[in-house]
Every structure is written in C-alpha cells, then in structure tokens.
Amino acid sequence: MKRKIVIIGGVAGGATAAARLRRLNEEDEIVIFEKGEYISFANCGLPYHIGGVIQERDNLLLETVGGMAKKFNIGIKNFSEVVKINRGKKTITVKHVLTGATTEESYDKLIISTGAKPIKPAITGIEEAENVFTLRNIPDMDKIKAYITEHQVKRATVIGGGFIGLEMMENLWELGIHVSLIEMSDQVMAPIDFEMAQSVHAHIDMHNVNLILNDGVKAFENNGSKVRLNSGKVLNTDMTILSIGVTPENDLAIESDLKTGFRGAIVVNDQLQTSDPDIFAVGDVIEVTDFVNGKPTVVPLAWPANRQGRLVADHLNGMDVRYKGTMGTSVAKVFELTVAAAGNNEKTLNGSDTDYKVVHIHPNSHAGYYPGASPLDIKLLFGLDGKILGVQAVGMEGVEKRVDVIATAMKLGATVYDLPDLELAYAPPYSSAKDPANIAGYVASNMLEGTIDTFQWHEVDGLIAKGAFLLDVREDFELATGVLGNAYTIPLGDIRARMSELPKDKTIYVFCQVGHRGYNAARILMQNGFTVKNLDGGYKTYKQAKT
C-alpha cells in the first residue's frame, strides 16, 4: 500500500530518514520540504570553511537537491517553509520562501526534523548591529565569510564558549583575527566539569585569545562596534559571533498542539512518535531521554539526529525498533587540544539524588618511552554500584578514543569493574599495556572496594585551613612546581623506613603529582594502621583547577 510520507527539514535527520525510507520501500511517495536553499549539508563543517581549513565550499554539500531527488526518487522542495500542520485534514501548509505563495500538501505520515535555531536574545542594540552573526547554515556561513573579507575584520568577539563558539574562535584565529571569547559561566565546554575545563582555558590563553569568563553581553553599541559587558568592560570589535546555544525549532509543533516538553522540545515516545500517532519527530527538535539518568533533556548533536532518522524509517516500515536514549557523547578540537565527554558530568549529578564518586587520572596517551606521548586528563564518574555515569577527557592525542571506548562500555551497561577487563590494542605508539581505560577502571574499583579512600581537589583548601595533616610523597626536586600548605614530605621510597614520623591519631592526607604514588604510599600506610586518604588526580588536578 503506497503511502505519502512527508518530511519537514532536509538535513541530518530529515535526509537520513528519506534515504532509509526509500531503501526500504520503493513504492511510497516521499517528499522533503526544506525552507532553505540547501539540503543535506555538513552543518558541522561550517566553521572550518570560514577559517579556510575546509577550502572548497562545495565539499560541504553532501547531496544536492537534484542529485538526491534522482538517486532516491524523492520529491525535494527547497525554499519551501512549512508554516502549518493541519492535523485534522492531515495536510501541511507550505509557503514558497521566494514568492510568498502558499500551497497545501497532504500526508499519510509526517516526519518533523526542523532542528534547532541559534538563541538570539533581545540584547540592547542587537537589532541595529549589522556585524552580529549566528551560524547555522550555508547562507549564515556565506554571510560571515563575506563580512570578514569585505570589512577586513581584525578583531572579533565570540559570545558563548560551547562547541560552536570554540570552533568559531579557532577558525577566526586561523584567519589571523584577534578574538575575544566571552562566556557567562566560569568555564567553556559545558559537557566537562570546571577542573577539566581549566586546561582548555590555559590552552586558549596560550593562543592569545582574550578569554573572558563569568561575564555576559549587556549591549551592543555604535552599531555593534562596541560590546558592553555586564561587568562594565567594553570591547571594540569588528564583528561578533553569537553562539550562546540553540533552541528547538518548535513553532509548528506548538502551533499544531503537539506535546512539547523540556525547553520546548517535541515529546516523542521511544519510537519517535509524537502525541499525534501519524506525526514523528527526530533530531535537534525533540526531547530525548538522558541515557544515564533517564530524565528528559535535549541533545542537539549529529549522531542522535542521524540515528533517529534511520530508526523512524525502520519503524514506518514495520520494524520493531526503539531509540535507547542519548548519552551526549561529544568531542571538540580546540587548537591542538581535544576535549571529549560522554554521559553525565558532576554539575548534572549534583543536581540529582544519585550518589556518585569520581576519579581523575593523568596517564600518557601512549607508552611514555615512545616519542610523542602526552598526558591525558581523564575523569570518570560512577555510581556506588559501579555503574559508569560519565567520562571526560582532555589532551593532545588518543582523547576521543578513550571516551569512545568508555561510551561503548556505558551503552552496553558496563560497570567500572568491567573496565580492567577490556582488552585494548597495545603497541608503544598507541597505548600502554594497561590502557588508560583499564587504569580508570582499576582506580575506580579500588575506591569502591575500599582498597583506597580519596579526597578531591576542591577539599584541599578547606583541609589546609583546618590544619589537616598533609603528606607529600613526591621527590624533593618536584616540589619546585608547587606545594600544598606546609605538607610533611617523605618520598614514596622512604615511607616504610620513616613511618614512625607520622601520626596515628589523625587522618593522613597523602598526595603526589598525579595520584599514582600517593596510592602506593597510602596502601603501605593503611596496612600499618594509619588512616589515609589519597588526593585524587594528585597535585596536578588541584593545580589545574586552581590556576
């Protein structure tokens, strides 16, 4: 039985659904309505074309309207904005963007993949400012690129330190433009926690970007050539990129009374069906279930959009499929750094009633004796039952590999006890005989099994203030990099011989550079009747957080 399946939005979710629908069914009529000129383009590549890293604009157009129409025998109407869903009649009203003319189209099944649009608040002066841009699609990109060239932009301001903000920062920098990055919170890259973001901040500073945290835009002045911040600071700028987040493109849903939820995203069941059984929705416009904590959230990323587009096509062709929720695995390149994460971070967990623990480790990206190894910062978050709740990693090499491995483990329901058993590829240029993912598992299981008790970087200052007994087990020559309070010092190798110098009546807060020797020292002391806690992540995590 031939059906007419109509798709609103022709990029990640929409185009993917269309392609799979056709592969499963040659009969159905499939029509895509896209309000823009282009379908199926690489949103994620836009910043890099601005920076000249991706040189060919055409490379961003993965399918053309004509090409896709022919290959998949699909009706593709670009410049066609769907302005209304007439659920009773099962039709949509379409406005031709260039002419303004409207038509009505029927559907048997409707798929909404309208995405999310950049948030653009009514900041004073924003309307007059002609140099303030957002970046979502090819025309946005073209505009930014043209403005840079025509106005010979030398100074730019990026507002918002999320993925897109950071990518724009990097790409403007690539063009030799001096960039100021303004971020309202105390850190960039919301998916990772503060102490992890601190290395990113240091790295941004190193590139001579003017990074301003804890501040926001109050007004655009002089047609946008001045940006006034909440703090009173005023920046002179040739242009501004506003990248403070996106919001579901939900007008159609609201207007036609489809159920919406978290931040206005469309509510769907695990078969991507909206509150109207003939209407489905996928991608940035929908509310998803957080894979880790089961709560509703939004995750505007390409993998979920693609996955959901595929699944909705399967479902519409009678296959029994379910979308399992989103854990938000993500990665960004920030100059030479890679920053990646999956699952929940501490900010999220603190807002919930889940009891959790964390470990910070700083293993080498590959065997330390093989050239080019660089340290990774890895943070693992897990429940008291061992369930892995989240992972974050920052470094130069092998960063997203470890996050991918742990995200895979998470998706398959693994606990931290499973991580030491992961048999990962090892040769000196790639890893160590115990991969960082194994080490994370070892350290976490030791905590849960009571082999070690730890304290966190954010407890250190309080402990020093209280006069706690801190024991530094690093070698003398390392102390030049910094010390904690007036910690007592005994290098690891001397602990057994000098144990009598230590107090039995109070907790010994032991630490070393990264936590590894501190752990070995703690084990010796614990077995000799001392009460010991080891500084998780060592002096390094503390110092990163505090710098």
Add this chain to the structure above:
Amino acid sequence: MKRKIVIIGGVAGGATAAARLRRLNEEDEIVIFEKGEYISFANCGLPYHIGGVIQERDNLLLETVGGMAKKFNIGIKNFSEVVKINRGKKTITVKHVLTGATTEESYDKLIISTGAKPIKPAITGIEEAENVFTLRNIPDMDKIKAYITEHQVKRATVIGGGFIGLEMMENLWELGIHVSLIEMSDQVMAPIDFEMAQSVHAHIDMHNVNLILNDGVKAFENNGSKVRLNSGKVLNTDMTILSIGVTPENDLAIESDLKTGFRGAIVVNDQLQTSDPDIFAVGDVIEVTDFVNGKPTVVPLAWPANRQGRLVADHLNGMDVRYKGTMGTSVAKVFELTVAAAGNNEKTLNGSDTDYKVVHIHPNSHAGYYPGASPLDIKLLFGLDGKILGVQAVGMEGVEKRVDVIATAMKLGATVYDLPDLELAYAPPYSSAKDPANIAGYVASNMLEGTIDTFQWHEVDGLIAKGAFLLDVREDFELATGVLGNAYTIPLGDIRARMSELPKDKTIYVFCQVGHRGYNAARILMQNGFTVKNLDGGYKTYKQAKT
C-alpha cells in the same frame, strides 16, 4: 599469616603480580627470581631503540632492581635462573647465572611468569652464523645495536612477518638499512586475513623493502652472509633477524610435571592456578581460552600478561576474581600504516564449525570534507546470531580506535545489532556522524536481516568464469581504475530509468567502488523483483586482494 610468595620471571606478568601483591599485603615475603640482568623492562620498546626512535636506552627500564626492591619491599634476585621446582618440598633450585652456584629456596605460593622465547629452529648453518639474531630482551637489543654499528650494516634480512618482524623491518629501515623481509605464508600479520594484509604488502613495497612471501629459509651460508631460501633464491645480507614466532618458556613446567597443553603452554584454570594448587602461572607461558571460540590457545601479548599478573595477586589475597579469556586485541605500526585486530579471523573460523559472515567497509577515518581524512579498510566477522566474532582494520588514522571500540563491545557480549546504537564522539576532525563502527553494524545487520545479500571478493573470478551477470553502478569516469570482466554498466542514478535493460531470470551481481552505492542499487532492484547480490567491500576489496 605471613606467606612466602616466590615469582619466577621479573618482567610483565611477574613484576605486575609482585607490585599488586605488595599493595594488597605488607606482610607477605615476596621474592622475584629473574635469570637476566634486568627486571621490568619495556620489551615492546626494544625494536624502537634499535631504530633510534627511542633514543634513551634507560627509558626502557621501567623499574630497576634497586628501585623496585625499595619501593615495594620485595626481594629481587636477578641473574638467578630457577632450574627446578621441587614440588614435594615446595622449594625451587636457583642457579646463579654468573657464578653457576645453586641454592634452594622455599615457597608457600609460586608464580611462574617465564614468558616465551623466540623460536630458533636448527636451520643448516645457523650455529656458525654470527650475524643471526633474535630479539627478546635488553641484552639481545644491545647485541643487535652493537653489531649494526660495528659492522656498518647496509643490508639486513628479517625472517618472519609478525609483529616483531615488521617492527624490526621498520626500525632497520629507519637506520637507512636495506631490508629483505621473508615470510613463509602468503601474508604478513597473521591476525588479519589475506585480503586485508594486501594493503600492508603494498605499503611495505612502497618503502622499498624487498618483501618475499611464500618462501622460507633453507640455510645460512658463508657464516650467515648468504641466506638460501626454499625457492632457491639466495640473498646477500650483513645480518639477519630471526622473528618467526615465540614458544612458551616451559622447561620448568615440563620438568616438574605441571600439566601443559596447546603448544606446550602451561594449563591453568580461570584463577590462573596450574595443576599444582600452590603454583600459579601467567603471561606468555600459559595456555589461555580464546574469548571468542572457547578453545585453548596462546596469546603472547603484554595486556594479558599484565592483567593475569594483577589477577593472580588478587586471588592470592582472597578476592574472587576470574580471568575471562583472551581475544588477542593487537595493533602494529607499519611505517605510516596502522594495522589492528581483535577476536577471530577467517582463517581461524574456517577451521571451526562456526557459521559466520563478513563485511568489508572502507569509510573515511573522519569526515571526508575535513582535511586529512584517509580511507580505512575494516572487516567485521560475525555469527548468524549476530555475535561479533572478530574485527580487523588497516589505515592511516583512527584504526585502533575502531578496533578498541569493537573489542570493547565484544568483551561485553555485544552483537552487530548493538553497533549502530553506539554513541561515539563526532566532530569533523575525528569521525563522521555515523562512525565507521556504526556503519559496520548497519551493514552487518542488513545482511542478517535479509535487507541485502552479498558476495565476496574471492567469488568474483569464479563468477566471471561462469558468465554470471555483473552490474557495475559506478560512474563512467571511475572505470579507468579497473573493471570486473565485462560487467554491464549503469550508474546508480540511472538504475530506475534503465531497469528494463536488466535480466529478471538470473542473479544480478552488482558492485561499485566500496559497496555503498552497490547496496543502494541492490535495494532498488530487489524491490523491483530482481535477484541481486552486492559485492561486499566493492571493487576496492577485490582489487586490494588481487594486486
């Protein structure tokens, strides 16, 4: 209750067991006997010091005898070869290697981690040849390095194309030495299958190495300055590295009547206990259970040795732990290529009664539009129930990442149906919105679900000979790279319009460059009543295999 735990062999398995034993227990007496001078060295780094890639010899010594003894309060006896286990008395007989003197030492628990030694068959002339070397430890490395310098080696022969052989090939090449690599079988890198190894062969050729497959050494002549091959070929060489594999160092076990199995490796239960309940064994010297097929095997790699060393220490301290078997995840750098694998390959599966299927894909390492992307060759092997049996990958970037992800999935019992659901980190410099691991899962599930039927590269020639109907759906300009028989040609975009040109009475064997368009073409045709099979991996896999 203080025990005396004696460990034979002080490197990967032995030193790891010792360290963990001490962390868990300060009381036990722990003694390591090591016949060589060094403990705890980086075996895996040896080839790279020879090549000058790792410059500092000291960097290979992870722990010194003195350092480890002090840090872990362990008795470490180097130059001490254990020559006999007196199980009745629970003692060992130790020969001091430098003096020849023997002593007897008691044990409560004994751990054997004697490793595996290079195979050195009695080839004619091998005894007289002073320029034939094997590489296992620091002295071996020193000897090779010294010989190269002293004799100004210009031409070298490496016998055996396994990990160590390939690493030696690369490192000798790094020194500007002309290398011949001789391999008895039709391919290097046994963990991957022939058609996958072919890109490695091409890459080796490109570096001007004289690669000789299907040939072995018959004799060393003229004190090793001539290497005579089975084929009759004679190579002039300044030195030869013999790296045709390793064999468990099992003399002690045999002599003391411990049960041995596969290739003479020591049989242990899943708690690493030998047939003598007070004797444990770990590392290269033991037989392990193949994680995939459950059969006994040997896997002489560093991860298993480290993992088993840790577990035996846990077990001896009353923890309920099990070794779950080995899947042989491995990786090697071969010049600019990375070659990685996990689980069973086709050679292994063909020798078993498991029904399996394979897919070959050639996705980009990261988004094609972002600079630096390079194609991966990935092969996935899976059972008819979807169970993942093995994975192989070859390429320049992100190779071992995909193998690690799939090895993780395998360890956690995943099927190919789980792979599309893996939520992996995506931004253009790192991957695609559907990661290659997702794609492998999609393609495999399509096969199992009957969405597509495929044929393999090795069936092509037979099909051509039989006069089968081959349909090439590539564009005209691509045909210059090569064609299959006299395949009929219809580019994918024209299939629907030109379907009437195709036969309904016989199977259409469709193909494209990598299998992707062939799949889309096949779906169109299948739904129009044609019987179709798609060439798995496309023309590319066929051509790689046949070149």
